Amino acid sequence: DAGVIQSPRHEVTEMGQEVTLRCKPISGHNSLFWYRQTMMRGLELLIYFNNNVPIDDSGMPEDRFSAKMPNASFSTLKIQPSEPRDSAVYFCASSLGLAGTHEQFFGPGTRLTVL
């Protein structure tokens, strides 16, 4: 298995632009997570899907952020409009079960820079 696939690996954009990050989870996994990692705030869970349904989106910073999981093999995280404070590494992870009990497999991350 190729593991969790994220694209793009690097994204540089200007403030106000729309950014879309993509994730393909490991086949057969039924939970998907989006995290954001910064030096200041560490690793933060943004949203958690189980069987394509959002279970916990309390970590989504504000309405500028949205996430979708149209099917079991694809998810997107969109930021519109982007701001410099959104600069971070965004990780997607997937697992076979609940967030708190099963191993999460992380993708390589997308490094986002908003100028």
Next chain:
Amino acid sequence: AQSVTQPDIHITVSEGASLELRCNYSYGATPYLFWYVQSPGQGLQLLLKYFSGDTLVQGIKGFEAEFKRSQSSFNLRKPSVHWSDAAEYFCAVGSGGYNKLIFGAGTRLAVHP
């Protein structure tokens, strides 16, 4: 509220020396406990996890961790550190009806030759 504390932000050890990374958790029920490692420029990888049974858990890369309920701790150990162990280490606890994983702030390990 559930929480995870990793008291040490940075630790430096010499190659070949022993290592212990501390982790304290706050959780009312029986916790699921995890240690993850993040090498530079990569995502997190599971080292080991504990839920029940033997309180000394063996993981990958020669790591082990011991669950101590009385101390609410789940410290990670390795008897002899290799230069390739330089990374950031995260302790985590499953909570919220096991529908949430709470990560600690991480401990960055540097290894001197």
